[in-house]
Amino acid sequence: QVQLAESGGGLVQPGGSLRLSCAASGTVLSINGMGWYRQLPGKQRELVAVIGSGGNTKYADSVKGRFTISRDLAKLTVDLQMNSLKSEDTAVYFCNLREYWGKGILVTVSS
Numbered sequence: 001q002v003q004l005a006e007s008g009g010g011l012v013q014p015g016g017s018l019r020l021s022c023a024a025s026g027t028v029l030s031i032n033g034m035g036w037y038r039q040l041p042g043k044q045r046e047l048v049a050v051i052g053s054g055g056n057t058k059y060a061d062s063v064k065g066r067f068t069i070s071r072d073l074a075k076l077t078v079d080l081q082m083n084s085l086k087s088e089d090t091a092v093y094f095c096n097l098r099e100y101w102g103k104g105i106l107v108t109v110s111s
Helices: none
Strands: 002-007 010-012 018-026 034-039 046-051 057-059 067-072 077-082 091-097 105-109
Touching: 002 091, 018 034, 018 091, 018 105, 034 067, 034 077, 046 067, 046 077, 057 067
Parallel strands: 010 105
Antiparallel strands: 002 018, 018 077, 034 046, 034 091, 046 057, 067 077, 091 105
């Protein structure tokens, strides 16, 4: 079993920044492919960013140039630095590693 614990969400004004962190624990063989998804109200969950083997990254078009995913292999953590936040980034953000999901953390972008 793998547990994923998210932290760092909250309320931020448009144009501001937040950093999300996800820590994996349990029987974690690898964090390759660990990433972040988000779910907007009334919408399906969508990929935000993922980081794979060799540090290769993939981003949703809507966040390219604003969000950066990074990881610490020793600490088994994956972070999502979110800059230039927009109201449309408001969502519940979920950490994912293969079939495992975190509980989700709310990010609200509002003035």
